[in-house]
Amino acid sequence: MGSVTLDDVARQADVSAKTVSRVVNGEHSVRPITRQRVLRAIEQLDYRPNMLARGLSGAHAYTIGLVYDNPNAYYIIGMQEGALSACDDLNFGLQVRPVNSRTDGLADRLRGFVQRSRLSGLVLTTPVSERVAELRRLATYRIPFVRIVSAARDPGGEFPCVYVDDRDAAHAITTHLLQLGHVRIGFLRGGKHHHASAERLRGYKDALRDYGIPLRNDLMIEGDYVFDDGFRGARRLFDLAEPPTAIFGCNDEIAAGALAAAQSTGLHVPYDVSIAGFEDSPFSRHSWPPLTTARQRADIIVERATRMLIARIRGEATENEGFNPELLVRGSTAPPRPREQRRKRR
Template identity: 65%
Template structure:
């Protein structure tokens, strides 16, 4: 029987329901001896509080939602892991909610989710976390939320967040390529609906500027964080009259496409072409050559976001926090081959 209730415990320990409740919730004002007796009864009956009843009675709830719309399994799994770690530590449940970020009634959908499942708040992953309209609607519904976003610094926009400095990280990668000696560096954009895309581009642009490397429009192509875009983009770049000696893909998947296109063109990475990605997904370690990329600490970021949300729910004051990615140099980058 896993069906022991607080009533059974109370009877066994010869105390009132309320006293058991107090013990469970670590409220003060319970004599040591009483608490021991209750604990023993809990142990013996293998009692576990029923979350439905608990959240029904107390206005409080014991679960948060994780909202995402992102096709990248590595990213999502990492976010889930991080959020779960925080939830388990704080005794919360986690409700995952993949959804369509372009849905017209997304705010209502999320409110219903939160209401029906009695969620105490939501962690929003990109790109939902970056749609201000959505945020305002959710705020109007009084739904606590914490965002994971891309920003070069604390946005101070009133919506709590954990922010990742993609710009800085893209700057670091670009600077590294320049220091290797590259001057024609291709850049393949990520998806337009993600704020990380322009951020990464700005980092690239800034590095070129700071190092006095001329920017060339023909080396910069749009895309959508996909392998196919990487493949097509690279093919186009490599067909230029004066092709780049290095290509920076806005994420690892794009870079994977670049690697494939390079091989298809008979080029030897990194000697004929340097390739850099962004994200440090397992792919970047498992490709050949392994990818130079930027490590994101996604799991930590998500854990922090969930922790922040729970703190906010508990009424604590929340401070935004930034995470800086870290350059990871692997085998896909090398100095350019001297021109003949």
């Protein structure tokens, strides 16, 4: 209804529709003079390409897919915002796709998804981005994608990516605790299958090693990225003969669980025990005390990944980019108390 079409522009600029199409899509083989004329016509008419027609006609729908497997609402919203902002800016559409990353045939399901919606490419977030074998397969299907991964440095190699240095951030958090004087620091690990979790554990270990403190297995507790595991894990730590004076939770939800465990045990945070998280989710800001954590800007990270993906779809070359989460010290961490002053459990 009344909307301006390619043909209108073509008539106005006195060229063929195809030439207008070429200009709109930034193809090379148009003379500057012609391009000018077309651009002027586009502006005069306030023309906007019809996504539907573009997608139906062309090889792909000028739409990218954001693929995730993550229960964390805040994280998802952040990622969505980032992707949307890049897509709006570059005239692409966005489709959001939750998947189960642990099942077989992931690559094939993703291909199905891409084909059905004629997606131009995929942004793969962790932990989907860690299934390298499936990714290889995806690549053989010639589906463009950019992954977001946890890595201390540019992994280079096979696939384009945006990398986040979880290890360094975990190192910083642990060092912060060490500098406060903590020696027995518990670690509540997140999803076994998440590489990010392993990286954070490694940062923790490295920091302890730097301070010459031997690792103790009873202080490192397995679990998932969920509140209940944080709660139970922290309880186990408190029950040790020599409980830790600080606990580092692999993400904010785990740390919130640890915080609740402390409070339910009558322990005062941070006086009796320090607790740190990872993520800077609302959890960490809206607890009492607010949690020391590492800020990870999911929105910015995904926006960069999305821009990279679109650049690649357009045939441009790209370089991998890295991000460093930032240490955020808040009220949940403090120096340990001398032993005798520590409060009794109720």
